[in-house]
Amino acid sequence: MTKLRIAIQKAGRLNEESIDILKDCGISIDNGRDQLKASSRNFPMEVFYLRNGDIPQYLRDGVVDVAIIGENVLIEKGEDIIVAEKLGFSKCKVSLAVPKAMKYTSVEDFEGKRIATSYPNTVKNYLATKGVKADLHIISGSVEIAPNIGLADAICDIVSSGSTLFKNNLKEVEIMLTSEAVLAVSPKITEERKEILQKLQFRIQSVLRARQSKYVLLNAPNNRLPEVLKLLPGMRSPTVLPLAEEGWSSVHTVINKDKFWEVIDELKQVGAEGILVCPIEKMVL
Numbered sequence: 166m167t168k169l170r171i172a173i174q175k176a177g178r179l180n181e182e183s184i185d186i187l188k189d190c191g192i193s194i195d196n197g198r199d200q201l202k203a204s205s206r207n208f209p210m211e212v213f214y215l216r217n218g219d220i221p222q223y224l225r226d227g228v229v230d231v232a233i234i235g236e237n238v239l240i241e242k243g244e245d246i247i248v249a250e251k252l253g254f255s256k257c258k259v260s261l262a263v264p265k266a267m268k269y270t271s272v273e274d275f276e277g278k279r280i281a282t283s284y285p286n287t288v289k290n291y292l293a294t295k296g297v298k299a300d301l302h303i304i305s306g307s308v309e310i311a312p313n314i315g316l317a318d319a320i321c322d323i324v325s326s327g328s329t330l331f332k333n334n335l336k337e338v339e340i341m342l343t344s345e346a347v348l349a350v351s352p353k354i355t356e357e358r359k360e361i362l363q364k365l366q367f368r369i370q371s372v373l374r375a376r377q378s379k380y381v382l383l384n385a386p387n388n389r390l391p392e393v394l395k396l397l398p399g400m401r402s403p404t405v406l407p408l409a410e411e412g413w414s415s416v417h418t419v420i421n422k423d424k425f426w427e428v429i430d431e432l433k434q435v436g437a438e439g440i441l442v443c444p445i446e447k448m449v450l
Contacts (some may be wrong), residue, residue: 168209169361172223172232175201175214179346182254183233187212189446190368209361220349221246227353231362237323237344241284250348250366253373259287261339262330263319264312269338275299275319281311282321291341309333374448378419381429382441387412389436396431419445 173183187194192208203212213229220232221243231249237259239246261280263269272295281302282288292299302317309329311317323344324330324337348369354362385393390405393416397403403418416437420428429440 166209167355167357167361168204168211169231169358169365170211170213170229171365172213172215172220172229172234174217174220174234177217179217179233179235179255180214182346186233186252186254186369186372189372190365192368208365210365218242224349224351227351230351230354230358231365232349233346234349235323235344236347237284237287237342239347239349240342240344241287243349246352247350248347249350249362250369252346252348252369253376255344255346257323257325257344258337259284259321259341259344260324260337261288261319261321261341262324262335262337265334265336267318269336272297272339278318279316280319280321281308281317283308284321287341288321291339309335371447371449374450375445377422378445378448379422379425380417380443380445381420382415382417382439382443383432383437384408384413384415384439385435385437387414390414390416392435393432393437396428396435419448 174180184194192210193206194203194212195206201214204210205212213223215223217235217238220229220234221239223229224232224243224246233252235255235257236248236251237257239248261275272292275292276297277299279300279302280288281304283303283305285301285303288299288301302311304311308320308322310333311320312335313333320335321341327337330337348366350362383393394403394405397416397418397420403416406415406417408415432440
């Protein structure tokens with residue numbers, strides 16, 4: 166049977182969140198400790214556990230059909246590879262940082278400076294747009310230590326919380342790009358495997374919609390229903406059911422989590438009571 170070959174990062178936060186979204190999609194993976202390849206029990210898929218930086222080439226060569234990978238890695242090593250879906254997790258920035266004691270005014274301060282980085286193409290392209298030339302030192306491991314040992318004047322690296330920079334006495338001064346996990350597709354994927362990919366994307370989209378939404382139930386007096394319903398978008402429209410108590414109704418709807426508290430405050434102002442909020446596991450439209 167034909168299987169979709171998907172690559173995910175071998176270890177780390179992206180690995181864990183990639184496995185989580187596949188599980189949320191109902192895909193069970195038989196993976197043992199230190200296994201480099203595993204199969205799904207209930208979906209036509211094989212999972213390859215690879216080094217993040219190697220994944221773009223595996224996609225390009227058609228060794229794997231799709232991959233869950235950081236957008237920043239594609240920008241650095243695989244700009245020719247198509248992104249099928251942005252996944253909304255493993256968000257980070259790719260930034261330039263300098264020692265805290267260094268006075269910094271603008272990106273022009275990097276002119277002629279030594280920058281340690283694992284993202285030479287990203288840095289070079291960014292500085293070129295600013296008309297700045299710098300000396301790049303390519304390091305595959307931890308770059309944060311480079312200024313402390315005199316190897317470089319500054320660094321470029323991914324930044325999540327900023328705690329690593331803080332611990333190494335560095336400060337973020339330029340954000341070159343923001344990144345998140347994406348579903349990338351090999352240019353050599355076959356039509357048969359594209360059909361499996363479409364099924365996977367359908368499941369992923371349902372999970373992502375659910376993650377961005379909350380299911381809300383509330384009670385409202387019938388004479389305030391028009392005001393309540395005006396505030397609620399719902400998937401098509403809110404569901405309204407009569408309560409046993411005359412003159413009251415129960416309203417069921419879905420609210421985007423980014424607007425959740427704003428909407429809840431407005432609902433209370435127009436008479437909504439007994440507001441219950443529930444997570445949504447899947448949302449199929």
